[in-house]
Amino acid sequence: MDTISIGDISGMDGPKYRAVAELIGSAIAEGKLARGDKLPPVRDLAWELKITPGTVARAYSVLTDKGVLRAEVGRGTFVAGQDDRAAPEPRLLIRNPPRETGIVSLFSPQLPDVGQVDAIRRTLREVAESDATDLLNYPSAGASDSARQAAARWLSTARLGPVDPDRLVFTHGGQNAVSLVMQCVLRGRRPVILVEELSYPGFRRAAELLRAEVVPVPMDARGVIPEELDRLARTHAAQLFCTSPEVQSPTCLHTPLDRREAIAEVARARGLNILEDDCYRLSETRLPGYRMLLPDQTWYIASISKLLTPALRVGFAVAPRGSDTTLRRAAEYGFFGLSTPLAEMIGRLLGAASADRLVAEVRTEVERYIRVGVNTLGSYDLTWNPDVPFFWLRLPEGWRVSAFCQAAEAQGLKIRSAEDFAMRDARVPHAVRIAVNAEVTLASFEDAMLRLRRLLDKPPENIGV
Structure with missing residues (x-):
């Protein structure tokens, strides 16, 4: 590949990275590049094509995701063979298990790991091996x-x-x-x-x-x-x-x-x-x-x-x-x-x-937690949406927002008061925002929702009655 030109992209339509990917694919189909051939460094090919290194890197990444190329840390990028393309997912995305903890933060939305941690680590390694x-x-x-x-x-x-x-x-x-x-x-x-x-x-x-x-x-x-x-x-x-x-x-x-x-x-x-x-x-x-x-x-x-x-x-x-x-x-x-x-x-x-798949799986996983929250707290004045990673809960009579937040914290749960979202001198509703925390297991999240429901069921004026 160091001595073979893949052609000129100046007359090609669409994004430049896609044009580069198409030219490399054509070179492989025409036999100019064979299995195991090493592609030139990103900067060298960018110089030859008179484009930015980032554009070439994007083309390499797209072809690697498709299994046309394979990247080896510290060695470079190579033309893949049929054996390299056998797996439907060229680079496995590893999911880390949810964390178990006694304290559950419902303060801000927390995402599940559906493989994005592995994708980030992999991408960091690729960038670290790029042109110095x-x-x-x-x-x-x-x-x-x-x-x-x-x-x-x-x-x-x-x-x-x-x-x-x-x-x-x-x-x-x-x-x-x-x-x-x-x-x-x-x-x-x-x-x-x-x-x-x-x-x-x-x-x-x-x-x-x-x-x-x-x-x-x-x-x-x-x-x-x-x-x-x-x-x-x-x-x-x-x-x-x-x-x-x-x-x-x-x-x-x-x-x-x-x-x-x-x-x-x-x-x-x-x-x-x-x-x-x-x-x-x-x-x-x-x-x-x-x-x-x-x-x-x-x-x-x-x-x-x-x-x-x-x-x-x-x-x-x-x-x-x-x-x-x-x-x-x-x-x-x-x-x-x-x-x-x-x-x-x-x-x-x-x-x-894999980016679109990761987002779709994050959405699907978050929806599972949303359903648990709705099933547990839905008998109260709860506003929710399957596409929104938090709930808006208006407290029942007998609860003031500051007292409820303190009681929830005593139960190991951190939630946000309506006061956080209003001007300092404004009158605010007795309501709280409860965020989805998908970093904990679904069982732990359900337990957190049950703890909140027990508080809602017994406002201070009814305790001991």
């Missing part, structure tokens, strides 16, 4: 081409409208994406942002860092009330509205289409930017997002934290039309973009053939 030159330079936009292409495919389950991979910006998780968007939007000495009256607390924290004022917008069972949004946007000259239309945390609400359209119309009339937070969704979106309804004013963010792992701290941000340069500059000036090894790793991880 990549580990001596600052991150560059070109070096992460394959990662952005993989991320754009990852986001294809959301109804966003066209997403150009070149305009997608990587962030260090969803919270970093929130901060970046606010940096791009907010202007003046004391800007104002609007949030749902019960909302993700990270919106407020990011706003406080930027010296912005946060104003809550009243909600009903269908989400934010458009008339209230209009009134507050006008009164405060608000610049940004932060919302989660697909999965609202903590209430599990899903904003219906007519309400989204009304909210988009208010934002259009008031010149209000929308930050659409899509970090909690486990499955495909059911309705068009604000980026489709209001493409010139919507900033979209997502992450891999609830689908693969929160440990890597990888998120995505997509700017409105015409604002992608502003977003990219904010990321470059703030942290130069993702580190080169992390970008390379994400490109391989999300671009692998």
